[in-house]
Amino acid sequence: MxxxxxxxxxxxxxxxxxxxxxxxLAGFGHRVALLEKQAYPREKVCGGCLSQKSIQFLDRIFHLPLPALRQEGLIDSVGAGYALYIGSRRVLAGDLPEPFYFTRRDRYDACLARKAADAGAEIHEGAxxxxxDHDRRTVTTSDGxxxxxxxxxxxxxxxxxVRRSLPAGVVDPVRWRENLGWALELAIPRDEVEVLAIDDGAIPVCNDLSTPHLVLDVCRWGYGWVFPNREAIVVGIGGLLEKNRKDLPDRFREFLATVGLAAFADRKPAGYPLSFGNxxxxxxxxxxxxxxxxGGFASPLLGEGIFYAHRTAELAAHAVDRHLTSGASPGETYTALLGRRLTPELRAEAALRDFLYRSLDGRVPVPLTTFMKVTRSRVIDAVQGSRSFRGFRRDDDLHSAVW
Ligand SMILES: Cc1cc2nc3c(=O)[nH]c(=O)nc-3n(C[C@H](O)[C@H](O)[C@H](O)COP(=O)(O)OP(=O)(O)OC[C@H]3O[C@@H](n4cnc5c(N)ncnc54)[C@H](O)[C@@H]3O)c2cc1C
Incomplete structure (x- = not known):
């Protein structure tokens, strides 16, 4: 044998x-090894924004309701309101029915890996x-x-x-490239912002360092953000790479000036690819x-990826469990689950993204501000997870049902 x-x-x-x-998978009783190349806690370039659908996921799968998240030190700050700009024009602002939360990825990722270990998974750091070798189902680490x-x-x-080692045909390289984003992000210590920020930017964020700001039209097919965390103000811009090939660094410096943070223009932002519909x-x-x-799973509208990482892994875990218990093809089950539970949403969100950015490009003559005002509460609900992007209908099981 x-x-x-x-x-x-x-x-x-x-x-x-x-x-x-x-x-x-460990919770289902399977033998699991998780191989992580770094050691926890490790940094990940990320705004750390958690929508309500992520908060509910953490409760449902990791048994971490909000009080436990706070106890674990995973909630860095809370965004109870928001402000949305097109260029320097404020088009929407207000309180949110339910807040967005902000986490620090070093703590967040270390805590969840610990939870996986508690469930029985072997965690190998520095691996x-x-x-x-996909056919032999074997992986080899740098230590051999x-x-x-x-x-x-x-x-x-x-x-x-793992993706790059798959045979041609699994990934459509043109679709991947056309929908891949790129982001630049800088975390500026809050005390420095309080001293050096000036309020002569067209958007004086330093007057309101508790509200998350989103700013459209700072780059093509993308947006800028200012996320006020407890210790740092996180400033970034991100958009489709193909539409912003060379000028993202210039757009980033302009954005810093727009939000009154020109004093930090000589700091080097972290640059990182962003899933954005690919x-x-x-x-x-x-x-x-x-x-x-x-697998390129993130919100095509905002690039929010933490929830989609959790959710696709949940669907994959069910597909693997079914394979291990009944022999069903894991790929077929996973693809069917994605088709039933996720990709229709991503397609609808991508259509909204295309409509929004074509309008900003001036190729769809709609009064965008009016459209945003009319749809805002439904779009916010869809981002938070209680409505579907398909027709904005209410759906409380959208992100929890599996089969
Ligand atoms: C600038 C920026 C801001 C963002 N802001 C937000 C936000 O506010 N909210 C949000 O929801 N999403 C945000 N995202 C997206 C979010 O960060 C990602 O979608 C999310 O981290 C994806 O999770 P993941 O587990 O798939 O991958 P990752 O978080 O990237 O984890 C991959 C892990 O694999 C490890 N690894 C890589 N290669 C190997 C290897 N060969 N062997 C072993 N281990 C390996 C890495 O060390 C890493 O720990 C942002 C992204 C960017 C770039």
């Missing part, structure tokens, strides 16, 4: 997606996967260690080695499944 695989599942990457998959498993979950982020509809090959950023 041949050697049995070491594990039921090897999860490559320990961000929100990887920890979710590992935690759930960088450098080769993947080999792990065989009945399934491989690629949760290794936007640069995913999701793969069938991200599977044999026993390998891609989840989270590795």
């Amino acid at each position: 041949g050697k049995l695989p070491d594990y039921d599942a090897v999860v490559v990457g320990g961000g929100p997606a990887g920890s979710t998959a590992a935690c759930m 960088e996967v450098v080769a993947v 260690d080999r792990y065989t498993a009945r399934t491989i979950i690629g949760a290794d982020g936007i640069h995913s080695r 999701y793969i509809a069938s991200p599977a090959y044999g026993g390998t499944l891609l989840v989270g950023d590795a």
Whole structure:
């Protein structure tokens, strides 16, 4: 008899997606190894904004209701209101029915990996996967260690080695490239902002360092944000890479000046790719499944990716569990679950993104401000997760139902 695989599942990457998959599969009673190339706590370039659908997910899957999130130190700040600008013109502002929360990814990701370990997953830090043999279902790390498993979950982020090692045909490179975003982000310590910010920017954020600001028209097919966290003010811009090829750094400096933070224009922002509608509809090959950023899963409208990392990993964990218990094809089950539970939403959100940015480009002659005012509460509900982007109908099970 041949050697049995070491594990039921090897999860490559320990961000929100990887920890979710590992935690759930270990909870189902399977043998799971999670391989993370860095050591916790590790940084991840991210605004750390958690919508209500993420907050509900953390309660439902990790048993971390809001008081527990606070106790674990995962809630850095709360955005009870918002302000939305087109250029320097404020078009919408107000209180939110339910707040957005802001977390620090070093703490967030370390906590969720710990939860996966508590559920029984083996966590291997400093284990960088450098080769993947999909047919033999084996991964090899930079130390030469080999792990065989009945399934491989690629949760290794936007640069995913698991994705890049898949045969041609799984990923449509043109669609991926056309919908890939790029972001620049700078975290400025709050005390420095309080001293050095000037209120002569067209948007004087320093007068209101408690409200998250979103600003359209600071780059093409993308937006700028100012997220006021407890210790730092996080300023960023992100948009489709193909539409902003060379000039994103210039647009970022202009944005700093617009929000009264020109004093920080000589600081180097972190640059990072951003999933922005480049999701793969069938991200599977044999026993390998891609989840989270590795599969391009994030909101096509905002680039919000934490929830989609969690949710795709949840669906993948169910598909793997079904494979391990009944032999069903994990790829077929996962693709069917995505088709039923996620990709229709992403398609509808991408259509809204296209409408919004075509309007800003002047190619759809609509009074955009009026459209935004009329739809704002429904769009906010859809981002928070209580409405569907398809027709904005109310749907409280949208992000919790699986089968
Ligand atoms: C500037 C910016 C701001 C953002 N702001 C927000 C926001 O406010 N809210 C939001 O919801 N989303 C935001 N996002 C998106 C969000 O950060 C991602 O969608 C999310 O982190 C995806 O989670 P993941 O688990 O798929 O991947 P990641 O969080 O990238 O985790 C991947 C993990 O895999 C590990 N890894 C990589 N390669 C290997 C390897 N070869 N072997 C082993 N391990 C490996 C990495 O070290 C990492 O720990 C933002 C993104 C950017 C770029």
